Amino acid sequence: MHQTPNTCIVWFVLVGAFLGSCSPKETEDSEAVWTVPESAAAIANPIPEAAEHLREGQAIYRLYCETCHGATGGGDGAAGQAMGSQPANLQSEPIQSQTDGALFFKLTEGRGVMPSFREVLTETQRWQLVHHIRTLKNADAHADTAALPRALVPGISISSWAKVAPRAVRIWASRDGDYLWYATLPGEVYRLSTDRSQVPEKMLDVSDHGIPRLQGATYWQGTLYLSGNVRVNDNKGTEGRLVRVSWNAEGRPRVEVVFTTEAYGTTNTPFDHGWSALQVSADEKHLFVVSGSRTDHGEVQDNLGAYPNARDEALTAKIFRIPLHSKDLFLPNDRDSLQAMGVLFAEGIRNAYDLALDGEGRLIAVVNSGDYDQNEDMIWVREGHHYGYPWMMGGMETPQQFPDWLPDPETDPFLNPGAAAWPDDFYNDPDFPKRPAGRRFTPGFLNFGPDADKFRDRETGLIRDASDMGIGMTTFTPHSSPLGLVFDTEKQLPGRFKGKALVLRYTNGQRSVLMQPFTPHGKDLLLLDLEPDDAGTNFSLKTYRVAEGFTQPVDAVLLGKSLYVIEYGGREKGGTLWNVSFD
Known part of the structure; x- marks a missing residue:
């Protein structure tokens, strides 16, 4: 099973997706069941709380932790929001009440999606990071607002x-320019008048449209389109969902389902990019919708044993074209069927x-x-074009497709040991899918x-x-x-x-x-x-x-x-x- 993120980095998962990236993550709820040996918890921090060590700890935090845990440790970094559970609030009492030894132990050993920093940071750096975590208790009150x-x-x-x-994840404007709209990842939609004559108005909540992980939004001729994901199978699977929303004369929303998808596996990693960007076509007859990959680079990603041996799916790493006025479509997780429906637009x-x-x-x-x-x-x-994923990205071949590749940051400079996908998701992979025959990558x-x-x-x-x-x-x-x-x-x-x-x-x-x-x-x-x-x-x-x-x-x-x-x-x-x- 290859699924554990290793450190905090960014590449827009955001959220999952957008930015997809991750860091060490441990939820406050699960802290109660993570037992630290008494001998480890009793160890005092051997590094003095000197200015130089505090500076080093802050620098390490910014590189490895901020994108998931947030600039002030509140657990609010965008990259961490893609996970099945939220990153810990490092300012909170459950975290701050732990001993330095306990925090050091968890940074060193890792557990589940919380990585081990044993090979990534030196012992001194881990103790410096503990010092910085202590400074986060009142970080919001002293946050730097000068930048x-x-x-x-x-x-x-x-x-x-x-x-x-x-x-917030999306912003758009009404065609007449009278309003700016924005949406949040949990499914809220707000409207602001561009002349500021009205206070911001909350127009929708997740209970209105049924998309608890909202990543896509666009507006066309008074109609709002929203896309995202709905978790199923005890949060180990997901379904894509696209809806249209209009408002009646009384201001009540009317929601229609454009499509839902067959369920497929999530991964509980930052690599689940989900259904995101939307764009109405130039002829205003279709809606383009992005479904991002569920893996980092085509590796196997199950979810705690569910959906074993799964890589990317027919419903992922593609752009679909949906007739604008469609209603209640069902998109199967089968490439041939999607192509026969005429909705598969571009791949890879x-x-x-x-x-x-x-x-x-x-x-x-x-x-x-x-x-x-x-x-x-x-x-x-x-x-009909294929853009290369997972075999090609950024004009460069993905090395895991070659059965003789032996990943090692010491010999391969393209492998950063601080990456979320290292070491578990870069591995010798002779079963990596073969390139599609006869396809030229654009x-x-x-x-x-x-x-x-x-x-x-x-x-x-x-x-x-x-x-x-x-x-x-x-x-x-x-x-x-x-x-x-x-x-x-x-x-x-x-x-x-x-x-x-x-x-x-x-x-x-x-x-x-x-x-x-x-x-x-x-x-x-x-x-x-x-x-x-x-x-x-x-x-x-x-x-x-x-x-x-x-x-x-x-x-x-x-x-x-x-x-x-x-x-x-x-x-x-x-x-x-x-x-x-x-x-």
Whole structure:
């Protein structure tokens, strides 16, 4: 069984998915049954509580723990929300009342999805991490609020526009521009008037639409579409669900089921990406919906013995096209049946957490890769195309498909020992599925920089800068988690931004053990200048960092000359909705 995450990192699971990533996780409820030997619990911390050790402990926490446990330890990191149970609140009395020895023991030994740090961190580092956990008791009261988003180029101003509910995952605008809407992972939907003449209004709850893990939302001609997952089989399985919502004259919601899927296995890992992004087609006849992978890179992932030997399924790692006015469809977990129904649009896409139409109506996606140091893709999604997952990601082959591969971070620089999928999910795998016969994989866009173009060289294992070398790479720096893709299709933005694309990077290189070797940047806004190739079959782009300093930015919507960026906001505190204004 290969299912245990090993450390805290980001790649947008978010949530599960979006950002998919994980860290050590232990729920407060299960703390009561995790018995620590008295001899271990009695050990005192041998490292003095000196400033240098506190600084080291904080740095270790940011790299290995923050994305799941949150910046202040409240258990509210976005990546951890994809799991079957929530990460522990490290500020809480059940955690803080434990001895230093008990905390050290749990960090060292691990249990279940809580990894062992014995081989990842030295003994000194683990004790330093215990010191930092102690500082989290009152962390919210002393949280750093000085770090705010800032523009990196002229012509941009950034201001706080509203506070939003916790665990926000999607934002969109009504066609007339009168309202901004946003949805949360637990299924709440809110509406805000763009002139701020009304207080924010809660429009829906999970009891209205029946999607307790909500990841997709879009609005078309007064109708709201929502997608996500419903857990079944004692939380070990899942079903995809898509609904449409309209409101009657009295303001009551009317909900219709567009489709449900056959049940298939979850994994209780951050690799369950679920049903997420939605986009109405250019001809307004169909709805595109993403179903992300259930694995990191095609490995076996069961769920505590349920669904044994399961890898990815017919219903995962694909983009579906559903007739817009469909009602009560049932999608079976069978590829041939899905193809016969005419709903299977594109395959081999690990986690396209965001979709958008460009100015010509082409469907464009940004895709998160897994824990191996493969680049992140941006792709033109076309009917019948296969984009390579799990055999290819970011223009690079997945090594586990080769039966003679022996994974070892000492000899393979693309394997980071701090990755969630190491060591359990990278293994010699002679039963890895064979490539589909006769299929040619469609590559992602080439990025010529100057930004977001760091990559690991296949020949040397060293990190290179594509633009410094005068070459293009496919497409973004590994582990960036690109989200919030928008196009200025109406050409309303001024100057260098007019008619261009923008995308967010969720990950911060300073706080991600996977992204840190590549760059200190991230949690930023990128300007994308796309150009079609001579044959008109693909694109290249140049990428520029234009703003940075967001906190867990998960989605964006462009309305007029303003880009509204919404933050995930943790489990309890909520985040900020920022107005990025182009002057």
